Amino acid sequence: MAILEFDRTDDAGIAEMMTGLGKAARAASAALALATTEQKDAALTNAAAEIRKALPEILAANEKDLAFAREKDVRESLMDRLKLDEGRIEAIAKGIEDVAALPDPIGGVMAEWERPNGLKIARVRVPLGVIGIIYESRPNVTADAGSLCLKSGNAAILRGGSESFHSSNALVECLHRGLKAAGLPEAAVQLVPTRDRAAVGALLTMTDSVDIIVPRGGKSLIERVQKESRIPVIAHLDGVNHVYVDGAANPEMAREIVLNSKMRRTSVCGAAETLLVDRKIAETQLPGIAAALSGAGCALKGDAAARKIVPDMQQATEEDWSTEYLDAILSVRVVDGLDAAIDHINRYGSHHTDSIVTGDAAAAARFAARVDSAIVLHNASTQFADGGEFGMGAEIGISTGKMHARGPVGAEQLTSFKYVVTGTGQTRP
Amino acid sequence: MAILEFDRTDDAGIAEMMTGLGKAARAASAALALATTEQKDAALTNAAAEIRKALPEILAANEKDLAFAREKDVRESLMDRLKLDEGRIEAIAKGIEDVAALPDPIGGVMAEWERPNGLKIARVRVPLGVIGIIYESRPNVTADAGSLCLKSGNAAILRGGSESFHSSNALVECLHRGLKAAGLPEAAVQLVPTRDRAAVGALLTMTDSVDIIVPRGGKSLIERVQKESRIPVIAHLDGVNHVYVDGAANPEMAREIVLNSKMRRTSVCGAAETLLVDRKIAETQLPGIAAALSGAGCALKGDAAARKIVPDMQQATEEDWSTEYLDAILSVRVVDGLDAAIDHINRYGSHHTDSIVTGDAAAAARFAARVDSAIVLHNASTQFADGGEFGMGAEIGISTGKMHARGPVGAEQLTSFKYVVTGTGQTRP
Structure with missing residues (x-):
């Protein structure tokens, strides 16, 4: 009826x-x-x-x-x-x-x-x-x-x-x-x-x-x-998610993960919004990553150090670091290694999903312990932030709160x- | 300093x-x-x-x-x-x-x-x-x-x-x-x-x-x-807790559990506030229970059926069924068996702690499944509602909410x- x-x-x-x-x-x-x-x-x-x-x-x-x-x-x-x-x-x-x-x-x-x-x-x-x-x-x-x-x-x-x-x-x-x-x-x-x-x-x-x-x-x-x-x-309000490319990252893996994290679907809450690149490898790796992103139609906004390496980026403002674009835009920052990346994420991020690309297991463990987010990934795309991808079946949403449910909210979390x-x-x- | x-x-x-x-x-x-x-x-x-x-x-x-x-x-x-x-x-x-x-x-x-x-x-x-x-x-x-x-x-x-x-x-x-x-x-x-x-x-x-x-x-x-x-x-707001003495209760056990649930300490949130007695055994068991309570200094407020059996009780009002006395006062109601007891508890209780006294395992299972409270007990005093008694060490309180923590809130629940x-x-x- x-x-x-x-x-x-x-x-x-x-x-x-x-x-x-x-x-x-x-x-x-x-x-x-x-x-x-x-x-x-x-x-x-x-x-x-x-x-x-x-x-x-x-x-x-x-x-x-x-x-x-x-x-x-x-x-x-x-x-x-x-x-x-x-x-x-x-x-x-x-x-x-x-x-x-x-x-x-x-x-x-x-x-x-x-x-x-x-x-x-x-x-x-x-x-x-x-x-x-x-x-x-x-x-x-x-x-x-x-x-x-x-x-x-x-x-x-x-x-x-x-x-x-x-x-x-x-x-x-x-x-x-x-x-x-x-x-x-x-x-x-x-x-x-x-x-x-x-x-x-x-x-x-x-x-x-x-x-x-x-x-x-x-x-x-x-x-x-x-x-x-x-x-x-x-509920979750924002998905200001990061990929950090560490000094010990495999360059090809880093490029693929950044590209997928940003561009697979730009409108989902698990999409990356900021790329952090270790200063040690910024000059060698950032040009390739930026070219892949630009080639896929992504606009880039960089800090001074990033723009020195890839000059055709726009200037990123302070506000960009906490902006969820949900669009083909990525902010890019060069950071002084792992701890600077962790500090940036905990300060500007939304505690949703963040990924580190590195071949260094100790760096990955430190990142996982210190980044205060519902989902922390090592050598994988942020776009895996999804109940189905976690094997939980359907999800009703993703929680960025810490009470009761955190991350994908499936049947068990209800x-x-x-x-x-x-x-x-x-x-x- | x-x-x-x-x-x-x-x-x-x-x-x-x-x-x-x-x-x-x-x-x-x-x-x-x-x-x-x-x-x-x-x-x-x-x-x-x-x-x-x-x-x-x-x-x-x-x-x-x-x-x-x-x-x-x-x-x-x-x-x-x-x-x-x-x-x-x-x-x-x-x-x-x-x-x-x-x-x-x-x-x-x-x-x-x-x-x-x-x-x-x-x-x-x-x-x-x-x-x-x-x-x-x-x-x-x-x-x-x-x-x-x-x-x-x-x-x-x-x-x-x-x-x-x-x-x-x-x-x-x-x-x-x-x-x-x-x-x-x-x-x-x-x-x-x-x-x-x-x-x-x-x-x-x-x-x-x-x-x-x-x-x-x-x-x-x-x-x-x-x-x-x-x-x-x-948090928990109220502890309007019940003991239900079922038709299949051991009379001595029932008396001891009711007495302890109410009188061990009247000011704690796990203290019983209402006694429900199965009509089948009210005439045989209620006088003994009431005498034990009165002897320990507890005032009783009964419904009509309870006062017919124990005449020197005060009359309970509708408000009494949802009152947390935190004092040596107990409201007493005669109910038509298990399901009437469950209905009373879910309607008037505060979803904190409720106990059934019975020798009938099926009745106890039905009570445990249907009473919507943080703690349901079978053949035990409501005064066990405590993190220490649960073996959780210290507790910061007892939650009557269903989100995140329910019941005693110990270190693990934080x-x-x-x-x-x-x-x-x-x-x-």
């Missing part, structure tokens, strides 16, 4: 509707926490099949969204993310099946021990409860986030961008059919049934019914959520635990 | 001073993250020795605090927590040595795996960074919290109650001497050098330099911190992790 768009726009009406959503999610989460692995996987597999079956309906819903977006004259990149076709819908269905195939993170005993008084203590993995996900107009996130929450036993409240309302709605209907067939409550995955932005404000204050908020999108969205939310947030203590009548002296 | 009390009281002055504290803590945390186990343990062992040596100075400082508190006419229970004597100071020194003897949580590989492309991924435990602890006028918390943060490689900013300023100051001086002798920065443990409450407000907004806030104290303190903090908070990825030149296709 299609979700009807909520027709009130007054704050009180929206708040009341959101409270209802929260209560339904809380009730569903209690059922989900007790669902068997088979039930959850059946719901996901069913949902994938329903999506394939509903191809014409999903495409029609997407047409409505595209027309609305064209009317609003949204930019091309948004239109591209919004648009669905047969191949993309198949990829969404396949993505849900991939989540079904992941191991169930819930119910496992993480640790157990016995106390001298005979008490047996077990730490058991449980779901977080209810997760609110706020994202842009990307229908695939609806399916990704919904299925990952379901797999990890959490109820999801999804709030996608307004341009994707009908597409997301059509996908959530398929998830509902999958849940129903598996004997699980449809409220396990709910789409906020209004495009009104007041719904986001309401969601961020629902401390009784929502346990965690995951914003996915641009900087302004994440900043708003982090500022307004009364609920704990898992869990908590409880202590189950078994006695034989023990009282405490 | 004694910490001088900061003499400005204007908000700008305090904010500036706190920013300086934050910067020093951040710098110290970088050094602490790299400190060896031996260094950290030496700092702790030294500090314990310094505390024993400084006994007269600590007692003199405590005298000043007691005089100040008497002038403010604070209540007796606060005076008792504030007062130090030789025995209590020895217990503080011993507590620090106990923390030194704990395993080092930092640096261990939590998991490692290899990807088909040859990338080796390790998840390595690292400190959180800087922890702000806000607590009442209890000098022992200064030593507990400071040493637990140090053990886990975190810098601590301590803000104790104003009445304990001189005592805490004297203890922190001993920690500083211990740190210095071990070659670690004194700023690893800092005491906020002002009694001005504006310092708390400043601390709660220092998102750049503080990673986590741990409030310890009464409800109003924790509510204020949760409301104002822009930094993630680990950590995060990073991913260290080792390649041989891999780029992402």
Whole structure:
């Protein structure tokens, strides 16, 4: 059954509707926490099949969204993310099946021990409860986030961008059919049934019914959520990532890693934004690296030392060192060896993903210990910063915070635990 | 060297001073993250020795605090927590040595795996960074919290109650001497050098330099911190804990567990506040349990069914079911079996600690799976809700939140992790 768009726009009406959503999610989460692995996987597999079956309906819903977006004259990149076709819908269905195939993170005993008084203590993995996900107009996130929450036993409240309302709605209907067939409550995955932005404000204050908020999108969205939310947030704001080419780097490997880290895809959060080059090898290696980057269409902004070696770079400003371009632009700095590189990264970076290229194992170990980032790589591209590449299956995002989850956030990171203590009548002296 | 009390009281002055504290803590945390186990343990062992040596100075400082508190006419229970004597100071020194003897949580590989492309991924435990602890006028918390943060490689900013300023100051001086002798920065443990409450407000907004806030104290303190903090908070607000005596309970065991859960210490967060009794055995078991409680000085507040069996109970109101008495008062309800008990606990409880007394293993398993609390016990007293009793060594508090830490928060819970990825030149296709 299609979700009807909520027709009130007054704050009180929206708040009341959101409270209802929260209560339904809380009730569903209690059922989900007790669902068997088979039930959850059946719901996901069913949902994938329903999506394939509903191809014409999903495409029609997407047409409505595209027309609305064209009317609003949204930019091309948004239109591209919004648009669905047969191949993309198949990829969404396949993505849900991939989540079904992941191991169930819930119910496992993480640790157990016995106390001298005979008490047996077990730490058991449980779901977080209810997760609110706020994202842009990307229908695939609806399916990704919904299925990952379901797999990890959490109820999801999804709030996608307004341009994707009908597409997301059509996908959530398929998830509902999958849940129903598996004997699980449809409220396990709910789409906020209004495009009104007041719904986001309401969601961020629902401390009784929502346990965690995951914003996915641009900087302004994440900043708003982090500022307004009364609920704990898992997010990352920036990916100001570095590649440091050490004095002991293999020149060819360094060139390939820098090129891939920057140019494989410039719009992803794992893309490199700054290249640091050890002064010892800058004169011999920087020209080749710069030529490869320029040849691939990358603009370079260098400090004085870098521009002395490659004169056709623009001058980098202080601001460049902390800028996430998400574009074919790279800032370049010549540094006095390993420790200067580490200092630069910890000072200007965003604690996301940083890589060192070196043949010196001690330098790599020092870099790994001292760079305070979620992901530190040795002789590998920063573009590996991704839950799928880590073998975690789908991810709901990457966290640059240190609390709870750090790095790629997959099904296992969407869990908590409880202590189950078994006695034989023990009282405490 | 004694910490001088900061003499400005204007908000700008305090904010500036706190920013300086934050910067020093951040710098110290970088050094602490790299400190060896031996260094950290030496700092702790030294500090314990310094505390024993400084006994007269600590007692003199405590005298000043007691005089100040008497002038403010604070209540007796606060005076008792504030007062130090030789025995209590020895217990503080011993507590620090106990923390030194704990395993080092930092640096261990939590998991490692290899990807088909040859990338080796390790998840390595690292400190959180800087922890702000806000607590009442209890000098022992200064030593507990400071040493637990140090053990886990975190810098601590301590803000104790104003009445304990001189005592805490004297203890922190001993920690500083211990740190210095071990070659670690004194700023690893800092005491906020002002009694001005504006310092708390400043601390709660220092998102750049503080990673986590741990409030310890009464409800109003924790509510204020949760409301104002822009930094993630680990805390528990309430301990509305239950003992459910099931139809299949051993009567003697039930009586002992209820009595201990309520009366061993009524002021701790693990104390039981509500007794639920299965209707099947209420008539046979409740009189004995009630007599034992009354005999120990506990007042009882019952629902209609309980008062029918034990008439001299007061009438419990709806509010009683969600009240944390922290006193010799227990609310008593007769319930229709296991599921009614679970529903009551999930509705009225605070997700802290709940216990079932039963000889029926299936009932115990159902209770453990369905009660949504940090700690669920079977045939044991709720008063075991304590990091020490769990074998975790010292604890900084108990978390009723599900994010990051749940239940007792010990050294291991004060950590995060990073991913260290080792390649041989891999780029992402």
